[in-house]
Amino acid sequence: MRYSRLFIPTLRDRPRGVRSRAHELLVRGGYVRSIGQGLFSFLPLGLRVARNVERLLREQMDLLGGLEVSVPVVSPSEVWKKSGRFETVGRDMVVFPDRVGRTLVLSPTHEEAVIELVRDGIKSYRDLPAFFYQIQTKFRDEARPRYGLVRAREFVMKDGYSFHRTFADLNNFFPKVFSAYAQFFARCDLDVIPAEAGVGYIGGDKAYEFLVSSDLGEDTVIVCDACGYAANGDVARGATETCPAKLLPIAEVTTPGCHGTARVSDFLGIPRSVIAKTLVFRAARGYVMAVVRGDHEISEEKLSRVIGSPVLGPADRDALSSLGLIPEYLSPIGLDSDVVGLDLNMVIVLDRIAADTPNLVFAGNETDLHYINVNIGRDFEVETVADIARVKGGRSCSQCGGLLREQKALELGHIFRLGDRFSRSMELFVHTDTGERLYPYMGAYGIGIGRVIAAVVDSHNDPDGIIWPAELAPYRCYLMAIGPSAAANRIAESLADELGDDVLFDDRRESISTKFKDSDMVGCPYRIVVTGETSTTGEIELYDRRTRLTRRVARDDVRGQVGLAQSRGEKNAV
RNA sequence: CGGGAUGUAGCCUAGUGGCUAAGGCACCUGGUUUGGGACCAGGAGAUCGGAGGUUCGAAUCCUCUCAUCCCGACCA
Numbered sequence A: 001m002r003y004s005r006l007f008i009p010t011l012r013d014r015p016r017g018v019r020s021r022a023h024e025l026l027v028r029g030g031y032v033r034s035i036g037q038g039l040f041s042f043l044p045l046g047l048r049v050a051r052n053v054e055r056l057l058r059e060q061m062d063l064l065g066g067l068e069v070s071v072p073v074v075s076p077s078e079v080w081k082k083s084g085r086f087e088t089v090g091r092d093m094v095v096f097p098d099r100v101g102r103t104l105v106l107s108p109t110h111e112e113a114v115i116e117l118v119r120d121g122i123k124s125y126r127d128l129p130a131f132f133y134q135i136q137t138k139f140r141d142e143a144r145p146r147y148g149l150v151r152a153r154e155f156v157m158k159d160g161y162s163f164h165r166t167f168a169d170l171n172n173f174f175p176k177v178f179s180a181y182a183q184f185f186a187r188c189d190l191d192v193i194p195a196e197a198g199v200g201y202i203g204g205d206k207a208y209e210f211l212v213s214s215d216l217g218e219d220t221v222i223v224c225d226a227c228g229y230a231a232n233g234d235v236a237r238g239a240t241e242t243c244p245a246k247l248l249p250i251a252e253v254t255t256p257g258c259h260g261t262a263r264v265s266d267f268l269g270i271p272r273s274v275i276a277k278t279l280v281f282r283a284a285r286g287y288v289m290a291v292v293r294g295d296h297e298i299s300e301e302k303l304s305r306v307i308g309s310p311v312l313g314p315a316d317r318d319a320l321s322s323l324g325l326i327p328e329y330l331s332p333i334g335l336d337s338d339v340v341g342l343d344l345n346m347v348i349v350l351d352r353i354a355a356d357t358p359n360l361v362f363a364g365n366e367t368d369l370h371y372i373n374v375n376i377g378r379d380f381e382v383e384t385v386a387d388i389a390r391v392k393g394g395r396s397c398s399q400c401g402g403l404l405r406e407q408k409a410l411e412l413g414h415i416f417r418l419g420d421r422f423s424r425s426m427e428l429f430v431h432t433d434t435g436e437r438l439y440p441y442m443g444a445y446g447i448g449i450g451r452v453i454a455a456v457v458d459s460h461n462d463p464d465g466i467i468w469p470a471e472l473a474p475y476r477c478y479l480m481a482i483g484p485s486a487a488a489n490r491i492a493e494s495l496a497d498e499l500g501d502d503v504l505f506d507d508r509r510e511s512i513s514t515k516f517k518d519s520d521m522v523g524c525p526y527r528i529v530v531t532g533e534t535s536t537t538g539e540i541e542l543y544d545r546r547t548r549l550t551r552r553v554a555r556d557d558v559r560g561q562v563g564l565a566q567s568r569g570e571k572n573a574v
Numbered sequence B: 001c002g003g004g005a006u007g008u009a010g011c012c013u014a015g016u017g018g019c020u021a022a023g024g025c026a027c028c029u030g031g032u033u034u035g036g037g038a039c040c041a042g043g044a045g046a047u048c049g050g051a052g053g054u055u056c057g058a059a060u061c062c063u064c065u066c067a068u069c070c071c072g073a074c075c076a
Helices: A021-028 A044-063 A077-083 A111-121 A167-187 A261-268 A300-307 A317-322 A352-356 A421-425 A449-459 A486-502 A512-522 A532-537 A555-561
Strands: A032-036 A039-042 A074-076 A094-097 A103-106 A130-139 A154-164 A192-196 A206-213 A219-224 A230-232 A251-254 A276-283 A287-293 A311-314 A346-351 A360-363 A369-374 A384-386 A404-419 A441-448 A477-481 A503-505 A526-530 A539-544 A550-554
Touching (some): A021 A032, A021 A449, A039 A044, A044 A130, A044 A154, A044 A167, A044 A449, A074 A111, A077 A103, A077 A111, A077 A421, A111 A130, A111 A154, A111 A421, A167 A192, A167 A441, A206 A449, A261 A369, A276 A300, A276 A317, A276 A360, A287 A300, A300 A346, A352 A384, A404 A421, A421 A441, A477 A512, A486 A503, A486 A526, A526 A532, A550 A555
Parallel strands (some): A192 A230, A287 A346, A477 A503
Antiparallel strands (some): A032 A039, A154 A441, A192 A206, A276 A287, A539 A550
């Protein structure tokens, strides 16, 4: 392809408002442009990279027997009400009326739409298993889009959905997807960390995500270098901690103005680790009170699993008041017995480590009142004790006792073992050989294309620009001639014809310096330079973008030297 | 949704109450060039994000508003 026939508006300076390196390089290299917050156009080069990512994904999905489909970006709100997610997805989902007032949804994800598609054609257990995937636009009205393609509002995702006769079948398929994902990321030259993950609003009982270590990441992944355990900080487990101590007698203390763990800690002169922290959350049905140690944080993901339905967010002050709670002195101690139980639907969950910590300080659920030396089991009972605290680096690994390490990471892919929750809530069933209803067991599998591109650039660049992995590069080679030599230009022309779609031929009337700079910025794996001198020796210069080494190779050997098949038969007209 | 920052030509910047808003890059014309954003000459391009106000006079000060980016909240 001739450079002059493409649209590659490279930029010399970093545009105002562009901060992250990956975003900067994609904009300056002429790959993407932003039209508004979290909204991106792909230019010809960017689209070629995206197509390469998609090609790899199609290859991996097809190997799994996946069938490519495409369901609409817009769906009627009814399908979201069927699954019960109309209420739980929240403000990410854009809802709008059509001309006659029906409510439509810009899909943030496509489980519902695919289930509706499958409903029409899959009637018998003999039709299972089935695996569909698509490469489709999603829209999530993110609270805060950031870092360019890393967190866009409109983005393209490869999403796949599998349907199985039994849980065991799903469970057998799941690792195959896992390994297909691992292969995909390897082909993108991305060093991913597969990690146990939460399920968020997608749902399911088990999930893994594929992350890359990156400053652009918004997730924390907990890793054990000793045994290889890796998990998102939302769900990571640590070894249990016990700190045996003599139980002291419970006592009341007056704590004026002690709102929050920090002030209690200061006022009493004690570390946060011996203070209980109590929070109340909204849940799908009612409220949940959660208690962790003051030096820990609650994982809403873990809490959701314990109560069996999504935690929707913190309860507001009005809700607390209506429950008879004092917002500044929240506590599971001293609750009106009517609050707990079915009437007001508040459940109490105590973190296991907090439960095992002796002589804790609790608020008293009365203004200016705390209790010291509270011991669970002796001083009060809680129906549910579970692991609901986030694990931080420095804890011991629950698998091997090794030291856990935490790092910032960027999520690129996520696979969910959904089970039958969607098929049941949406009444998707087939008939078994005995005529009974069978609700298929489902898996859902996603990879964000734009985010993969951003992650690749984030980890494959140098001060001069992008360094594309071979499989993703918009063109394998950048080609240019130096000097006025007619022979050199003739050779460049013939190489451009021969290499066709594998080469970007810089045929512009630009200074040689500009071409070198743009070539590095665009980041093709190889650069071929033809000069007056080499044109007389039957050689060309071959520059490796990654190693930055230049060597001379025979002009007739170029295809092999850049890793292309030697013979292509008929050459494409350009 | 809270806190902060920034909006001046296609891009990056200067200008912080005073004359016709300055420069670099990019663009157009002509010429010279060709191993790292090359050079010379000429040209075009800006209602200084928008609205309102203060003032003899506003890119500059005030108020409101919009947009973008960053931090947080929230969320895959």
